[in-house]
Amino acid sequence: MYLKFFNLKRSPFEITPDPSFLFPTRRHNEALATLYYGVERRKGFVVLTGEVGTGKTLLLRCLLQLLKYRKDTEYAYVFNGRLSPIEFLQYVTADFGLPAANKNKTELLLELVRYVIARSQKNLTNVLVVDEAHHLSADILEEIRLLTNLETSNAKLLQILLVGQPELDEKLDSIELRQLKQRIAFRAHLLPLDLSETEKYIERRLQLAGADSRGLLLFPAPTSAAVYRHSRGIPRLINTICENALIAAYAKQVQFVTPEIIESIATDFRLGVVRQPQPEPPKASSTDDIDVRKAARMLLELMQKPPAAVQ
Numbered sequence: 001m002y003l004k005f006f007n008l009k010r011s012p013f014e015i016t017p018d019p020s021f022l023f024p025t026r027r028h029n030e031a032l033a034t035l036y037y038g039v040e041r042r043k044g045f046v047v048l049t050g051e052v053g054t055g056k057t058l059l060l061r062c063l064l065q066l067l068k069y070r071k072d073t074e075y076a077y078v079f080n081g082r083l084s085p086i087e088f089l090q091y092v093t094a095d096f097g098l099p100a101a102n103k104n105k106t107e108l109l110l111e112l113v114r115y116v117i118a119r120s121q122k123n124l125t126n127v128l129v130v131d132e133a134h135h136l137s138a139d140i141l142e143e144i145r146l147l148t149n150l151e152t153s154n155a156k157l158l159q160i161l162l163v164g165q166p167e168l169d170e171k172l173d174s175i176e177l178r179q180l181k182q183r184i185a186f187r188a189h190l191l192p193l194d195l196s197e198t199e200k201y202i203e204r205r206l207q208l209a210g211a212d213s214r215g216l217l218l219f220p221a222p223t224s225a226a227v228y229r230h231s232r233g234i235p236r237l238i239n240t241i242c243e244n245a246l247i248a249a250y251a252k253q254v255q256f257v258t259p260e261i262i263e264s265i266a267t268d269f270r271l272g273v274v275r276q277p278q279p280e281p282p283k284a285s286s287t288d289d290i291d292v293r294k295a296a297r298m299l300l301e302l303m304q305k306p307p308a309a310v311q
């Protein structure tokens, strides 16, 4: 409804994770590059964590888009961690396009293992991606550990990406799962944006929504500082605040958002509590042989200009 008033072509602050809206912070770039290279180099097991709303699912969608360009790669994408072990295996098997109906656990595992081995013999890449992985039960994580055993002397046959909230790290730290933790080849962690990133994030989304030079001034510096304060730099909250701010500005028929509008939205959404920024997690694994910055640049170019097929 406000699009016409602000002369925008589409909604700038939707909360669905849309890869075309990716704002590439250094963290997001490096995390995407880590996931991509973990798969490409067949390193086996990669973990991405981040607080709710920091952009994990968005990054996964970007990754899956990149993997679609690769004709040598097939993936199964589980986006719900709350499954029983049999449901999990059924889902993964079916998502790889294999027959899964009326099969017991052993049959499903056999189906999967046969498929992965046959494709690996043809030098093809297989990826299992699990979002919301902090919900996975210990039983499923144990199945996943067994799947990480599929390997030759120099490569893993199934690439496994687990993505979830920081509780996932806590799960992997537990005594029972220490064997799985030891297999993590790469790890990445997303953090909220800082003030300057928040300002640029807002501007970038307005630009992608078709804002003209006047539209780009919708959130002047004191306003985006207020958005930062109340969102703590968490992209999902930035989107929610900014979307509501545009609606409020439209209701008032004003041409830009004032800090007072942000304050009143923060009160409505009870965003008053300011938490301390999270500490950097320890670097548990080696990203030493990856030039992540270079990789990230290349991936961004690839996302903007997809080739017919990348080998």
Ligand SMILES: Nc1ncnc2c1ncn2[C@@H]1O[C@H](COP(=O)(O)OP(=O)(O)O)[C@@H](O)[C@H]1O
Pocket (backbone or CB within 6 Å): 014, 015, 016, 017, 018, 021, 022, 023, 024, 025, 028, 050, 051, 052, 053, 054, 055, 056, 057, 058, 059, 235, 236, 239
């Ligand atoms: N780097 C980013 N660039 C653009 N939008 C982002 C970025 N990070 C997060 N978002 C947006 O924030 C919202 C929440 O992201 P999402 O991936 O669902 O978070 P998570 O999965 O970590 O909870 C989505 O609308 C997403 O598009």
Ligand SMILES: [Mg+2]
Pocket (backbone or CB within 6 Å): 056, 057, 058, 131, 132
């Ligand atoms: Mg998510």
